[in-house]
Amino acid sequence: TTATKLTTIGPITPPTAPAKTTVIGTTSVTTATKLTTIGPITPPT
Incomplete structure (x- = not known):
């Protein structure tokens, strides 16, 4: 839901x-x- 909301806002910056x-x-x-x-957060390495 959060990700969708960000997508709706669009890539502002x-x-x-x-x-x-x-x-x-x-x-x-x-x-x-x-x-x-x-x-x-941490790389697979």
């Missing part, structure tokens, strides 16, 4: 750029961070 540029920047950062946490 790359994770490298400051998400705070947009009003929903705070939410985007939090959501993006959560997705990253869910994903493979």
